[in-house]
Amino acid sequence: MEGKEEDVRLGANKFTERQPIGTAAQSQDDGAKDYKEPPPAPLFEAGELTSWSFYRAGIAEFIATFLFLYVTVLTVMGVVRSKEAKGNTCSTVGIQGIAWAFGGMIFALVYCTAGISGGHINPAVTFGLFLARKLSLTRAVFYMVMQCLGAIAGAGVVKGFQPKPYERLNGGANFVAPGYTKGDGLGAEIVGTFILVYTVFSATDAKRSARDSHVPILAPLPIGFAVFLVHLATIPITGTGINPARSLGAAIIFNKDKGWDDHWIFWVGPFIGAALAALYHQVVIRAIPFKSK
Secondary structure, three states, X not given: OHHHXXXXXXXHOOOXXXXXXXXXXXXXXXXXOOOOOOOOOOOOOHHHHHOHHHXXXXXXXXXXXXXXHHHHHHHHHHHHHHOOOOOOHHHHOHHXXXXXXXXXXXXXXXXXXXXXXXXXXXXXXXXXXXXXXXXXXXXXXXXXXXXXXXXXXXXXXXXXXXXXXXXXXXXHOOOOOOOOOXXXXXXXXXXXXXXXXHHHHHHOOHHHHHHOOOOOOXXXXXXXXXXXXXXXXXXXXXXXXXOHHHHHHHHHHHOOHHHHOOOOHXXXXXXXXXXXXXXXXXXXXXXXXXXXX
């Protein structure tokens, strides 16, 4: 314990107090960094295609997205279905319960899969990390395909369990709610995904693990809370997509015009939001393009 306490003391006092808390680490030159910056991923990495770890990561993304859709869409079906049964306390869960289901599942699944695939479970997250050169195009495309397949399978199982509520409740598909314009829906998806992907970048930043080494941070926790809070804000507008795989899986299994009319919003919005988050984090927060070699 004495050694640990010494490490904490040194870590907390390594930088002078003349600078505001939280900014001192950023002012150090490259030679004084107490963290290791991961090298940029290559655009194409053909060697990945012969590696079992590559396919294992894809399988992990498939299973995680399958479980994500299964629990979250089934929660939507179950909460509304419970209103039909008088005296059932589940009927009080409402939007808050749905938001908790989405945020809680992301927290659990990112925790389980982060060490295998990075725990993306979302094509928009994968796209943002690809733009920041955190993974290759080969892996990014593979992840997106597996995420979409997992989402379709998860929504399909929910429909098999509750076919009548599934049809009546639009299969949990995303669409712009009455009273809002398509522009409103697009804006909500852009901002919501920006919040999520920005949180992912911040929670997994190599510099943060060094700067906050004396404050243990479980990265999946802020990511799950970001999903929860965005759902609270945007469920009334779009049902909250911020995840193209989630929207695609529900739309394919529901397969009605209502599920497809606004579907483009749930791809364009999240991808724009993810790109803006990657740009903001890399250029403004980390200033990577402006650092001297």
